Amino acid sequence: MNKCIEVHQLTKTYDGRKVVDNLTFEVEKGEVYGLLGHNGAGKSTTIECILGLNTPDSGSAKLLGKEAAKHRKTVFEKVGVQLQQSHYQNNIRVGEVCEERAAMYSHPADYHYLLKQFQLEQYIHQPVAQLSGGERQKLSVAIALIPRPEVIFLDELTTGLDVAARREVWQILKLLKKQGMTLLLTTHYMEEAENLCDRVLLIKEGQKIVEGTVDEIIKKSPYNNLEEAYLWYMGEEKLV
Numbered sequence: 001m002n003k004c005i006e007v008h009q010l011t012k013t014y015d016g017r018k019v020v021d022n023l024t025f026e027v028e029k030g031e032v033y034g035l036l037g038h039n040g041a042g043k044s045t046t047i048e049c050i051l052g053l054n055t056p057d058s059g060s061a062k063l064l065g066k067e068a069a070k071h072r073k074t075v076f077e078k079v080g081v082q083l084q085q086s087h088y089q090n091n092i093r094v095g096e097v098c099e100e101r102a103a104m105y106s107h108p109a110d111y112h113y114l115l116k117q118f119q120l121e122q123y124i125h126q127p128v129a130q131l132s133g134g135e136r137q138k139l140s141v142a143i144a145l146i147p148r149p150e151v152i153f154l155d156e157l158t159t160g161l162d163v164a165a166r167r168e169v170w171q172i173l174k175l176l177k178k179q180g181m182t183l184l185l186t187t188h189y190m191e192e193a194e195n196l197c198d199r200v201l202l203i204k205e206g207q208k209i210v211e212g213t214v215d216e217i218i219k220k221s222p223y224n225n226l227e228e229a230y231l232w233y234m235g236e237e238k239l240v
């Protein structure tokens with residue numbers, strides 16, 4: 001199966017407002033796919049619908065060929081998720097969070113190795129609440145990798161990270177891509193999309209604006225970089 005994610009005419013309405021509006025896209029196995037759009041464009045809601053955490057009004061979303069809400073166990077074993085806000089129990093330590101997560105899977109990854117990769121191994125006995133914002137972000141990505149997932153969802157994973165830490169995370173994601181993992185990510189950093197994504201989808205008010213490689217998207221605009229092209233597609237080029 002080459003299609004890892006299949007979203008077809010997905011629509012979700014809140015209080016009479018369509019926040020995801022007839023959205024259709026597919027993500028191939030091994031692809032890094034980026035959802036781009038302003039705050040409130042509907043990116044997280046789309047991800048929640050794909051993961052079966054939210055129910056669409058109409059349309060469909062398949063993950064690894066299945067509707068996630070109907071096949072929770074299969075999907076759970078093969079999918080890693082880092083959502084915008086990860087909640088941890090009070091006073092729980094880094095090692096304990098990893099231990100608990102690993103116990104949920106039949107073939108978990110070695111979390112000591114993951115913590116080392118993310119330069120978090122020195123914090124293994126430290127309460128998660130005492131980590132810096134950036135360290136907590138890195139921890140949530142490390143935790144998402146514990147199931148040895150085939151596909152991983154990363155919602156604004158590098159928000160709050162300093163430049164060096166962001167690049168460190170990019171290196172890890174590039175390595176994961178090399179190993180054949182499929183990644184769906186959202187980001188507000190155009191440099192991140194340029195660096196990581198094979199293809200991106202620009203969304204405005206829940207609707208598809210344009211989809212393609214970063215180069216294709218730039219070429220279809222009057223600009224020569226993604227940030228200006230993005231603002232042009234969003235109808236805000238005059239603000240640049």
Ligand SMILES: Nc1ncnc2c1ncn2[C@@H]1O[C@H](COP(=O)(O)OP(=O)(O)OP(=O)(O)O)[C@@H](O)[C@H]1O
Pocket residue numbers: 014015019037038039040041042043044045046
């Ligand atoms: N449970 C909810 N009830 C009502 N409205 C909601 C709910 N969840 C999300 N929304 C609204 O739906 C819209 C889309 O939200 P969503 O979180 O999907 O946007 P986003 O593109 O991920 O934004 P951001 O980049 O800020 O994270 C927003 O206007 C948000 O206020």
